[in-house]
Amino acid sequence: MNRLIAVIAVVAGLLGVGAVTAAWSAELKVMQTQKTKDAVIAIKSETGQWKQGKNAFVLEFTSPSGQPLDVGKVALSTSMAMPGMAPMVAGAILSSDKAPGRYLGTIDFPDGGTRQVTVTWDGPSGKGSVRFSVPVR
Numbered sequence: 001m002n003r004l005i006a007v008i009a010v011v012a013g014l015l016g017v018g019a020v021t022a023a024w025s026a027e028l029k030v031m032q033t034q035k036t037k038d039a040v041i042a043i044k045s046e047t048g049q050w051k052q053g054k055n056a057f058v059l060e061f062t063s064p065s066g067q068p069l070d071v072g073k074v075a076l077s078t079s080m081a082m083p084g085m086a087p088m089v090a091g092a093i094l095s096s097d098k099a100p101g102r103y104l105g106t107i108d109f110p111d112g113g114t115r116q117v118t119v120t121w122d123g124p125s126g127k128g129s130v131r132f133s134v135p136v137r
């Protein structure tokens with residue numbers, strides 16, 4: 001499956017967009033989860049972690065009872081504080097999967113270090129945002 005990731009990364013790189021349409025297996029590892037009153041937000045990937053360079057991942061929204069949650073428009077942005085210079089920012093390219101509440105993402109990190117990740121949404125079940133702290137290795 002790591003070969004699949006490599007192929008996705010290369011293809012996404014060639015296209016310059018996050019056209020990740022691969023069928024994800026059930027083997028995804030949860031990287032992080034956050035909860036709000038209305039939603040549980042999970043970042044998942046095949047390796048369970050982000051690394052320097054291009055990464056493919058899945059962002060999933062469920063209700064507190066575990067049902068898929070259609071949250072409409074979603075964005076994921078990251079920031080890393082750098083001593084003596086402006087923070088490094090990177091955004092993910094997200095596309096809806098066929099399954100409700102599931103988004104396929106790609107993101108490119110030029111270096112390692114812990115990212116402050118902000119996920120926002122705006123849709124039928126309202127607006128919200130959560131923050132994660134995610135290491136990039």
Ligand SMILES: [Cu+2]
Pocket residue numbers: 080082088111112113
């Ligand atoms: Cu940096």
